[in-house]
Amino acid sequence: LAAAAEPPVPEDLLPDVLPALEKLEAALRALEVAIPPETLLWNGVEGSDSEDAS
Amino acid sequence: VTIAEIGAALRGKKISVRELTEEALQRIAEANPRLNAFLTVTETAARTRATFLDGELARGIDHGPLHGIPIAHKDNIFTRGVRTTGGSKIFADFIPDYDATIVRQLNDAGANVIGKTGLHEFAYGITSNNPHFGAIRNPWDPERVPGGSSGGSAAAVAAGLVPLATGSDTGGSIRIPASFCGVVGLKPTYERVSRTGVMPLGLTLDHAGLLAGTMRDVASAFSLIAKHSSGYVPAPRADHRVISLGGMRIGVPENFFVERIAPEVMLSFRAAVQTAAALGAHVTEIRLPDGEALNVVGRIAQLSEVSALLARYLDRRDEIGRDILVLVEQGRLIPAIDYLNAQRVRTVLARDFSKIWQHLDCLMTPATPMTAPKIGETSVAIGSFNEDVRTAATRLTRPFNVLGWPALSLPCGFSNAGMPIGLQLVAPPQQEDSLLQAGAALEDAFGIAGRRPPLFDR
Numbered sequence: 001l002a003a004a005a006e007p008p009v010p011e012d013l014l015p016d017v018l019p020a021l022e023k024l025e026a027a028l029r030a031l032e033v034a035i036p037p038e039t040l041l042w043n044g045v046e047g048s049d050s051e052d053a054s
Numbered sequence: 055v056t057i058a059e060i061g062a063a064l065r066g067k068k069i070s071v072r073e074l075t076e077e078a079l080q081r082i083a084e085a086n087p088r089l090n091a092f093l094t095v096t097e098t099a100a101r102t103r104a105t106f107l108d109g110e111l112a113r114g115i116d117h118g119p120l121h122g123i124p125i126a127h128k129d130n131i132f133t134r135g136v137r138t139t140g141g142s143k144i145f146a147d148f149i150p151d152y153d154a155t156i157v158r159q160l161n162d163a164g165a166n167v168i169g170k171t172g173l174h175e176f177a178y179g180i181t182s183n184n185p186h187f188g189a190i191r192n193p194w195d196p197e198r199v200p201g202g203s204s205g206g207s208a209a210a211v212a213a214g215l216v217p218l219a220t221g222s223d224t225g226g227s228i229r230i231p232a233s234f235c236g237v238v239g240l241k242p243t244y245e246r247v248s249r250t251g252v253m254p255l256g257l258t259l260d261h262a263g264l265l266a267g268t269m270r271d272v273a274s275a276f277s278l279i280a281k282h283s284s285g286y287v288p289a290p291r292a293d294h295r296v297i298s299l300g301g302m303r304i305g306v307p308e309n310f311f312v313e314r315i316a317p318e319v320m321l322s323f324r325a326a327v328q329t330a331a332a333l334g335a336h337v338t339e340i341r342l343p344d345g346e347a348l349n350v351v352g353r354i355a356q357l358s359e360v361s362a363l364l365a366r367y368l369d370r371r372d373e374i375g376r377d378i379l380v381l382v383e384q385g386r387l388i389p390a391i392d393y394l395n396a397q398r399v400r401t402v403l404a405r406d407f408s409k410i411w412q413h414l415d416c417l418m419t420p421a422t423p424m425t426a427p428k429i430g431e432t433s434v435a436i437g438s439f440n441e442d443v444r445t446a447a448t449r450l451t452r453p454f455n456v457l458g459w460p461a462l463s464l465p466c467g468f469s470n471a472g473m474p475i476g477l478q479l480v481a482p483p484q485q486e487d488s489l490l491q492a493g494a495a496l497e498d499a500f501g502i503a504g505r506r507p508p509l510f511d512r
Contacts, residue, residue, distance in 0.1 A: 001387050007368060009383045016380045021387060024357075027350040032395040035402060042258065042400035045458035045483040047282075048245035 117164030154251025171206030201231030226451025233476025244458030310345030322467030361385025421476030
């Protein structure tokens with residue numbers, strides 16, 4: 001993925017980019033298996049007003 | 055000196071807005087070479103406006119508690135006609151043609167903008183060690199970071215250069231520098247304060263907020279910028295009445311938020327809990343759902359959202375700091391599926407965490423697990439555990455960006471090295487009034503509000 005990205009991720013950054021990202025994505029894997037199928041995207045807090053969030 | 059005290063002096067004609075402005079400009083001229091808190095000082099505009107505001111007071115036009123008060127804005131907040139860099143070399147010469155809503159609101163309330171404060175590049179980091187504009191320094195120890203990303207705002211308030219400054223908070227960027235610099239920092243409920251004109255970073259995580267020397271100063275300014283404001287301001291300290299916390303149900307986590315905390319921070323936190331109980335609060339220990347899961351979800355969301363905004367600048371890599379490049383590259387490699395599932399996990403977690411408010415009015419945690427690290431330190435040892443400084447500093451704050459709940463940091467003690475320790479208070483959505491009331495009561499009881507760093511105490 002890093003090589004195929006446009007532009008590619010520079011090689012000198014890879015040691016800082018990949019290990020931490022792989023660890024983070026592994027942690028997400030463990031969480032996403034338990035999501036009920038009907039779950040929607042987070043949509044703000046109750047009573048929030050997003051009129052000018054742009 | 056609080057905003058209310060300055061206001062009383064102005065209205066009692068003991069000082070003019072112009073004199074107040076000159077004093078602030080003088081303090082900045084003396085302190086900024088040591089702190090690097092300000093990127094831009096708007097001397098001419100501040101003097102012109104001071105004369106105008108003096109004239110208004112003379113004609114009986116009084117805009118309220120902020121009339122004539124010198125304030126500063128974080129330099130990722132648009133100020134019409136004044137450069138707004140976002141801490142980035144790419145925006146070094148960017149001059150907005152309109153004011154952010156929060157700037158306009160504070161201007162309408164009579165505030166006098168005296169300058170723009172420095173920050174971590176793109177507001178994307180917690181050290182404020184900026185490769186383009188230099189490191190911002192902590193007034194309590196200039197060898198240490200002020201925290202970030204609103205490091206300039208926190209340093210300016212802590213050193214007494216301004217009583218109030220604005221900030222933004224995507225993973226802790228108001229509360230972390232407030233904790234490290236010994237000031238009050240409020241991140242309101244998600245969308246409670248307008249983000250229009252605040253450079254976006256994490257689209258579902260960004261919050262605009264305030265930093266000030268005292269709870270009452272934050273409260274008086276918050277009432278002016280909040281949508282659906284109740285206008286609540288705690289009773290003046292001069293009343294010498296103790297604000298009771300009687301009846302307030304305060305939860306103290308027994309997991310996650312009290313794990314891997316530096317011993318000195320933990321001692322101050324436990325003392326703060328005892329103080330709350332002594333003020334009449336009903337304090338209960340509570341086991342919370344998975345706090346680490348909130349951080350995983352928050353980091354995935356932030357990496358993706360920030361890269362969506364910043365990847366377009368990768369053709370100018372030589373103008374971007376290495377720490378930012380690493381984060382932007384990480385965000386580019388996160389598949390859309392992961393981002394979407396992180397936002398779905400967030401929905402589940404928000405539902406689970408919200409159940410605590412059936413039994414509580416407020417949550418107390420340490421604001422940061424440690425005091426301010428030295429400039430250049432990349433890891434911090436807490437007990438036998440070695441942790442990345444960025445991960446450690448955001449560990450206790452990021453969860454409340456993910457949940458969108460209002461949260462603040464206020465000073466609750468000092469380490470043996472003399473560095474401030476921050477207490478975090480959290481309330482249900484839209485319940486900033488409870489948060490401000492609890493904070494004011496605790497601040498009165500702690501008795502350390504407004505204490506100045508020795509280097510800047512005069």
